[in-house]
Amino acid sequence: MGVFRMPSLGSDMEGGKLVEWLVAPGDTVTRGDVIAVVETQKGAIEIECFEEGTVRELQADLDQDLPVGAPMALILAAGEQDAAPTPEPPATPAKTPEPAFAKPVAVVAPTAAPPSGRTAASPAARVRAGELSVDLATLEGSGPGGAVLLADVEGASAPKHDKPAKRLGQMDEMRKAIAAAMTRSKQTIPHYYLSETIDVQPALDWLAARNEGAAPDKRILLGALMVRAAVLAAMKVKVMNGHFIDGAFHAADGVNAGVAVALRGGGLVAPALIGADRMSLDETMAGMRDLVSRARAGRLRSSEMTEGTITISSLGETGAEAMTGVIFPPQVALVGIGAPHVRPWIVDGAVAARTVVTMTLSADHRASDGRQAARFINDFETRIASPETL
Missing domain, CATH: 3.30.559.10 (Chloramphenicol acetyltransferase-like domain)
Structure with missing residues (x-):
């Protein structure tokens, strides 16, 4: 039985918030399948599975902040018997190999058509709409196929004069992520x-x-x-x-x-x-x-x-x-x-x-x-x- 853990998505990433599960217990997964969406300082990212098998248990809750290395799901390998896992002793998550830096800043759009009657929206937009009590059906989406994006939700909920400030704040967060990684690069790599x-x-x-x-x-x-x-x-x-x-x-x-x-x-x-x-x-x-x-x-x-x-x-x-x-x-x-x-x-x-x-x-x-x-x-x-x- 394998434990799927929060991966590192950048050289300066310490964790992220789980905003959507795309699998459920009993689902079969293969390497490369997108199984969750995690929101980081750099944006909402589709998380891929690293192994094959059957999802036995989801160990992380929506809106939960997860550090890199935190357990997210239990996955049974092909042919493995479904048995209760042996509890692991608490330990500091092992350091994962340092990945290449990337700077994703846009929110994730839906990867499949929504069920009939459900408004197409990105995972981050759904979470934010719930926080702000915004009805997605009343919004005009700016994403692919008219999908509602995070910016659409925040733009609808904020007073008109606040929109530039909100956009500037999002850009500031992106710039912080870029600056952190580029500073590290110039300090540690002899260019x-x-x-x-x-x-x-x-x-x-x-x-x-x-x-x-x-x-x-x-x-x-x-x-x-x-x-x-x-x-x-x-x-x-x-x-x-x-x-x-x-x-x-x-x-x-x-x-x-x-x-x-x-x-x-x-x-x-x-x-x-x-x-x-x-x-x-x-x-x-x-x-x-x-x-x-x-x-x-x-x-x-x-x-x-x-x-x-x-x-x-x-x-x-x-x-x-x-x-x-x-x-x-x-x-x-x-x-x-x-x-x-x-x-x-x-x-x-x-x-x-x-x-x-x-x-x-x-x-x-x-x-x-x-x-x-x-x-x-x-x-x-x-x-x-x-x-x-x-």
Whole structure:
């Protein structure tokens, strides 16, 4: 019989509040199933199960504050007899391996259609509506499919002149979470940085030809090329891909590419594209669209927040020429991509107008050095120059 415990959802997370159970005693669960929703300082997060079996007992109550490591449920393994568990002696919860940092800030939207007659709403919104005695059926939801979100409930219950202050308070909490993790990163990780300006005109020309006549949802964007090139470079230069835990670097077997996503209304989250090394370019683009959509709807999973092995952060189509990022612990590298700019460039011995992008690699000196970082950048640039090979 296994005890499912409150997982750590960030390097600075100490606990969270249980706001919804998505399973009941007797339900069968498999690894990766979403079984609960927990609200933390960073937002409401879908918690995934780590094992297979049958739920015997739910040991945590709704609205209960649970520290990391606290028991949440008992799960019987396949074929295991249902017997009363032996009480465990009280002990300090064991320290769980430190996960990759992520900054989820949006509330979780419903993952399935609500029963007939029941208003679609996120778990956090239901809890808050109960606290404020707000009838969800009277609200106009701003979430996917018209689902009522936490902000809709609080906006309806607060006087009109209080709305900006309430929104500012939510943003303040998000900024606290970001600041805590980034401060820890800069204090504990010996960062070093290498930059290179790359001619992306061949990639843009290839994309224009490839996307001609394609439906909007089938087009490939430059960002997908960048993510795919970073993933392939990470596979070749393995010291850039993994975690630094307990005083040692642990190279990852595959690449879970964290993709920085700007949230509407402010904030940033970097969920991981799980198994990015096994994806084609088209699959990478589809995966990025899915991550962006679910990140902005508040439907990220715990694995996407904690299992990233390297992160790619891009300024998009407009903005500054370069960015120098802060590594998400316990990862050891972050690829920062500046916005494309047209610059004079030497092509075949002549000056020509070309679109270029500045790429900056932030790396952890405990896991790598400048020569290895230069190899990563060189491999990245080579792949961008031949987009048809991605």
